[in-house]
Amino acid sequence: MRQVQLYRYRLPIQTGVVLRKQTLTEREGFIVKLQQNEQIGWGEIAPLPTFSEESLEQAEQQTKAWLKAWQIGQENDLDLLFPSVAFGLSCALAELNGELGKQGNYQSAVLCYGDLDKMYQTFGTAQLQQLGKLKIGQDPENEGEQANLLLNTFPNLQLRLDANRLWSLEQAVKFAEKIANENKPRIQFIEEPCQTPELSRQFAEQSGIAIAWDETVREPNFLVKKEPNMTAIVLKPTLIGSIQQCTKLIEQAHQLGIMAVISSSLESSLGLTQLARLAQQYTPDSTPGLDTLNLMQVQLLRAWQGSPLPLVDEQSQFVQEVVL
Numbered sequence: 001m002r003q004v005q006l007y008r009y010r011l012p013i014q015t016g017v018v019l020r021k022q023t024l025t026e027r028e029g030f031i032v033k034l035q036q037n038e039q040i041g042w043g044e045i046a047p048l049p050t051f052s053e054e055s056l057e058q059a060e061q062q063t064k065a066w067l068k069a070w071q072i073g074q075e076n077d078l079d080l081l082f083p084s085v086a087f088g089l090s091c092a093l094a095e096l097n098g099e100l101g102k103q104g105n106y107q108s109a110v111l112c113y114g115d116l117d118k119m120y121q122t123f124g125t126a127q128l129q130q131l132g133k134l135k136i137g138q139d140p141e142n143e144g145e146q147a148n149l150l151l152n153t154f155p156n157l158q159l160r161l162d163a164n165r166l167w168s169l170e171q172a173v174k175f176a177e178k179i180a181n182e183n184k185p186r187i188q189f190i191e192e193p194c195q196t197p198e199l200s201r202q203f204a205e206q207s208g209i210a211i212a213w214d215e216t217v218r219e220p221n222f223l224v225k226k227e228p229n230m231t232a233i234v235l236k237p238t239l240i241g242s243i244q245q246c247t248k249l250i251e252q253a254h255q256l257g258i259m260a261v262i263s264s265s266l267e268s269s270l271g272l273t274q275l276a277r278l279a280q281q282y283t284p285d286s287t288p289g290l291d292t293l294n295l296m297q298v299q300l301l302r303a304w305q306g307s308p309l310p311l312v313d314e315q316s317q318f319v320q321e322v323v324l
Helices: 056-071 083-096 116-123 140-153 169-177 197-207 243-255 269-282
Strands: 002-019 022-036 039-045 130-135 157-162 187-191 211-213 230-235 259-262 319-322
Touching: 002 056, 022 056, 022 083, 039 083, 039 269, 056 083, 083 243, 083 269, 130 140, 140 157, 140 169, 169 197, 187 211, 187 230, 197 211, 230 243, 243 259, 243 269, 259 269
Parallel strands: 130 157, 157 187, 211 230, 230 259
Antiparallel strands: 002 022, 002 319, 022 039
């Protein structure tokens, strides 16, 4: 006997998050509950505004159709669905079938800002290696100075940088000129520094700073290939698709000695904890990029390890059941 339930959530965000010049005041999405006999699986479907190809309404229609088919015993192909739908449903199926590991990797690269006092509070004077992430792509020279200052101030810090394809080659080179040569090896990678992959390759060759693919991973027919100065691929499952699609990319990367990093798309704590479990299961040697829960005001269904945010469930004011 199969049973399904679908809920829509609206979670308030701490501060106005800006995605490609669009301000978010709340995070919206769906959670699905699959039940077969005594087994239950949950999944989150949350297209990311301005990044996902599908709208929330399109995701809802597709999810309803899949759930109705699954309930009567039809196993429709997840890879034909929108990425956010495929990922959420694959998580629910993996939980239902006991295929998603229980342990999670709750470590994450710490988002860094220009306030050194706050960074001291975060990193302190610890001698252990620290991993930080810095959003860049606006003012290359100032951001280069900021990154170099962080690396000079915290000698055990390694940085991941994310430029979201915002720079020309000239701008990216200006950024690199502000990084001391001895600090460059402590930049694990810059995600997509330039407007095209080819320009990013040229930047890496000129600067000696490693790059990672993020948007490029989501292009049609992408295959992981060994390339000079490309050290990692960043996987945002909500934007890629099912667990199976993601694990294929992870396997390709690992076979070539390339790091695979699982990263969030502003999911709720339900989705984030599932990403942490996937990271532990499939990329145990890589710190994931899941440091986004601090943008939320509440946690949903599952608690993130160590978070003080209040936890709400499907009966809360932020969640409404959807009639199938």
